[in-house]
Amino acid sequence: MIYEPSATAVVVFALFVAITLGLSFYLGRRARTASGYYAAGGGVPWFVNGVAFAGDYLSAASFLGICGMIAFFGYDGFLYSIGYLAGWVVALFVIAEPLKRLGRYTFADALDNKFGSRGIKLVAAVSTLAVSVFYLIPQMVGAGVLIKPLLGIPHWAGVVTVGVVVILIVATAGMTSTTYVQFLKGSLLLLFTGGLTILILQRGLKADPSPEAAAPQTVTVTADGQKLVNGKPHGKGEGQADLRPVGRVSKLPGGASETGPLGPVEFLATIQESEVVLWQEKTVTDKAGNTTTTYSPKPTTGADVLRPGESTLFQGLQGDQLAPKLNFLSLMLALFCGTASLPHILIRYYTVKDAAAARKSTVVGIAAIGCFYVLTLYMGLGAMTGGAIDPSNRNNAAPLLARSFGELPFALISAVAFTTVLGTVSGLIVAASGAVVHDVMTGYLKLDMNDTAKVRIGRLAAVAVGLVAIGLGIIFERMNVNYLVGWAFSIAASANLPALVMLLFWKRTTKQGIIASVFAGMVTSLGWILLSGDTFKDVYGLKPELSPVPFSQPGLVTIPLSFAVLVVVSLLTRPKT
C-alpha cells in the first residue's frame, strides 16, 4: 500500500502549521504600515533575506516536481535544476542592485521609476498577476499531492487546507510574516533534504531482479465509475488491491546484490554502471467506455538514465528533428531569464536596506539554492531506486522516498514540503496583492488611500487571490508541477525581463516602449502556451499535431520579440530634442 495515514506525520504536520501561524499572528501586530505590509519596512537582515530567497524560490516545483521527474526519467529532471539555478546569475549580476535603488514595493515601481506613467503601472500589474497566477497553480497542485499521503485525505482537501493557512499568513502580517516563514522554510528544507541525502547514501543501492517487482500494473476506471487495480476493486481490504510501490535497481555492476554505504561520487558512478527499472504509462479507452492505464517496467541502463533525452519532454534531443531541440533551447532560455523577472522574487529586494544588502542576500540565496539543487539529483535517483514511488503520480516521489526510511523522516519531509508550499504561495500572494493595491488602485486609478486603507485592501486582495489559487489547484490536479512552473517562467521572462534590462542599460527606452514590450511579451507567450502541442494534449485533450505552433515552449521566440518591440517602439516614440 502506498498511501497509509500516519499519526507521527499528522502530529509533526500540525506542529509545523501551528508554529507558522503563531509566527504570523505575532508579527501581524507589528506590521501596520503599508511599507511594513508590502516590504517588511526594508529592515530584513541580508542573511535572513538570502535564506528567505531560497524559501521563496524553492517551490513545490523544485522539491516535488524535479525530484519526481528525476525519479521517473533521470537526468532530464536535473536540467531544470541547472536552469533554475542559472537564472540567479542574471538576478545577481544584472538586476539586484539597480532594482533595489529603483523600486519601493512592487516590480512596477522599478519599471515606472523614470517615467511616472499610469500605463506602465497597469501593464506591469497585469503581468505580475498573470505570472503569479500561473505560478500559484503548481504550488497548490503540489499541496494536494503532499496532503494525500500525509493525512490520507483527497487532493481537493489538501488544496483547501493550504489555501486557508496561506491566506491567514499573508492577511495577518504581509511581507514581514512571509519573510520569516520563508526563512524558516528555507533553513528546514536544506537541513532535512541534506539529512535525506545522507540516508540515501548510507543505504546504498540494492539489486532486486525478482519478476514480481517488475510485473506490470493496471488501473481501470469502468464506465460506471468503479476503480479496479490489477483487475480487483481498489482498496486495502480482503479481495481488494492497491498499486504496488515501484522503483528499483535490476542489475548492479559486477552482478553484486547490494553496495552498502556509498559516497556522493561513488553513488552516481555506481548508477552509471547499473541497470534501473523505469516505469512507463499508457492509457486506452475501450468501446464500452472503460479507461485502462497500464504501468509497464522499462529496464534502462544507468548510462541512459544519466544523460539527457529519456523523458517524453526531452526525448527529441537524441533524434535529428529540429523542433524538439528548439523546444529545449526555448525552455532553458526561459529558465535562465525567468528567475530575475518573477515578481515575487523581485519584491524581496525591497525588504533589505540598500543595494549592498541586496547583493549579499543574493549570494546567500545562490549558495542555499545551489546546495539544494545538487541534492535534488540524489533525492531523485534515491527515489528511482528505493522501491517506494507511486507509478501513477510523478509529483510525490520525495515524500514517498522519505517514507521508505521510516515514519519520522516521512513526517519531517512532508511537513517541510508543506511549508515549502506555504512559503512560496505566501510570496506570490503578497506580490499579487501589492500589484492590485499599490499599482492598480493607487498607481493607475489614483485612488487616495491612507496606510491603514492600503493594508486593509491588501489583505482583502490576498484573500481573493488565495481563493482563486484554491480553485485552480483543484482543477489542474494531474499536471506535473514542474512543467506548469516552466510556463510561469516563460511568461515572466517574456513580459518582464526585456523591459527591466533595457530600462537599466539603454538610455533611449521610452515609456511607450516599456508598455508595448511588457504587453507583447505577455500576450505572445501566453498565446503561444495556449496554442502549444502540450496544452492541446494535456489540457484540451486534443491531438498535439493540431497545434499551430512548431514547439511548446515560447521563450525562444517571445523573449527576443519583446526586446525587439521595445527597441522599435522606443525609437518611434523618442522625444524630439
Added chain:
Amino acid sequence: MAGFDHSHMPPAEVRDPVVERFNARLGLVLFAVYLAAYGAYVAVNAFWPRIMDSVPFLGINLAVSSGMGLIVGALVLAVLYAVVCRQPKGGGA
C-alpha cells in the same frame, strides 16, 4: 524582539556613481563568463548530446559533471563578485 519591527523604511542609502559603475561593469563581465558556459552546456545538450555520454573522470559522465559544474560555478562567481564589489564611502550593508 525589536528586530521584528518592520513598520518603517530605512533612510535613503548613500549613492556613489563611480562605485555603482564599477560594480555594474564587474557584474556584466561575470555575467558574460557564465552566459558563455551556460550557452555552451545547453547547445551541447541540444545538438551534440552524445558528447554528454563520455565519462571523463571519477566514473561520472559529462552530463552530470558539467551540470554540477554550472551550479558550483555560479556560486564561485557570486562569491567573487561579493568580494570584489566596492562599497560607497559611508554606506553599504
